[in-house]
Amino acid sequence: MLGTYVEELGALGETPDGMYRFMYDEAWQQARDALLRWIDDAGLEGRVDAVGNVFGRLPGSGDGVVLTGSHVDTVPSGGKYDGALGVVGGLAALAALRAQHGTPVRTLEVVALCEEESSRFPANFFGTRGMLGLIAPDEPDRLRDREGVLLADAMRQAGLDPAAVASAERHDLRAFLELHIEQGRVLADEGVDVGLVEVIPGIAWETVTVRGRQDHAGATPMDLRRDALQAAAQMAREITTAVEQEGRPAVVTTGRWTVEPGQPSIVPGLARFSVDLRHPDLGVRDRLLDTVHRICATVAERHGVEVEIVRDKDEEPATMDADLLDVLRGSAEECGASWRRMPSGAGHDSQLMASRVPTAMVFVPSVEGRSHTPAEYTSPADCVRGASVLATALHHLAW
Structure with a gap:
């Protein structure tokens, strides 16, 4: 069942260049509809909330909800396991628990969260923020995608009412568990079955704009140029060197570039x-940001250009819940899975969820550490093992 879910969901938005499934687009809506069918087939109660999060519910006899899941939106040219495994793995876990144990004491839900990647709108963790009541009232009428489509209009096209966003807020969550591929190669290299995430990193996104002088490429001597690209390239090289010297687990990426007039x-x-x-x-992240800013200012002066830096994202590190990590550790041992504690290199919905709800993550290996690429792959055995550890943990928490 789990393998079928992975392959069928992975076909929605798949292109020769990888996965393109963005919040509220056609492929995303197809994924939503497929999940609702599978939720119904599993005997769970399906629904979609005001921001587009998809839920499958196994009602319990007591109060409170234990939630599991992840996201189904992708990065451009992404893979079929990032986020999606946590959704379909959670669905498979709830279906198996319902079949084997019947009604839980505490309600279980699986969720497919929306816009974890910010691939379409600058609305990172939109689904999770909706559940936590953190969406600003003006966001649907303010945020636009790269084609200029207003978030509110995209919501309406997906059958959602932007005026109802506040109704997505939840106050009944008692725990959140997220199954995810590692997206790195630690587990694969060490031959460990699962990783228990202790901390998710603090992430800063900035846009560096360098303004020089546009001139003729043939008639302008090299020593008289104020070449914005060469200055920017020097900045990027020196930033990378500084972070390399800091060593693991510090990482920096300069992945998006624009050059004008090109x-x-x-x-x-x-x-x-x-x-x-x-x-x-x-503290280390912010010290490195200071280094980034100092490098940019120094290189700009050296090249006779102007530089402007804008902060686009600022996410603090998130520590996972110790008690839930103990439940996951015990569940891994019950399933005969080797485990290790580890940090996450990537950001996840869990880091925001952890600010309000006890949260923990379990990783399964990514072959060769590949992720955010069509080459992303996790073996069926590792997918099933991760879902089994998750199901065992959910059983401990809900029965």
Whole structure:
């Protein structure tokens, strides 16, 4: 069943260049509808909340809800396991628990959260923020995607009412467990079955804009140029070197670039690049950000250009719940799975959920550590093992 879920969900939004499934687009709506069918087939109660989160509910006899799940939106040219495994693994776990144990004491729900990746709208963790009551009232009428589509209009196209966003807020959650692929190679390299995530890193996204002078590529001597791209490239190289010298687990990526006017015969007058800086220690992350800013200012002066830095995202590290980690550890041992404690290198819905709800994550290996690529793959055996550990933990928490 789990393998079928992975493959069928992975076909929705799949292209020769990888997965493209963005919040509220056609592929996302197809995924929502497929999940609702599978939820019904599993004997669970399905529903979609005001922001588009999809739920499958196994009602319990007592108060409170234990929630599990992840997200189904993807990065551009992504893979079929990131996020999706946590959703279909949670669904398979609830279906098995219902069949084997009947009615739980505490209600169980599986959720497919929306817009974890910010691939379409600058609305990171939109689904989780909706559940926690953290969406600003003006967001649907303010945020637009790269094509200029208003978030509110996209919601209406998906059958949702942007005026009802506040109704997605929840106050009945007692715990959240997220099954996820590691997206790195620690488990694969060490031959460990599952990872128990202790901390999710603090993440800062910044956009660096460098303004030089646009000139003729043939008639402007090298020593008289104010080439925005060369200055930006020097900044990126020195930033990378500084973070490399800091060592693990510090990481930085300069993955998005814009060059204007972008012609072979013109010295670039503008270059813009992104900085994604991560570290599980907020103090270290912020110290490295200071280094980034100092490097940019120094290089700009050296090249005679102007530089502007804008903060796009600022997420603090999140520590997972110790008691839930103990439940996951015991569940892994019950399932005969080897385990290790570890930090997450990536950001997840769990980091925001942990600010309000006891939260923990369990990782399964990614082959060769690949993720955010069509080459992303986790073996069927590892998928099933992760879902089994999750189901065992949910049984302990709900019965």
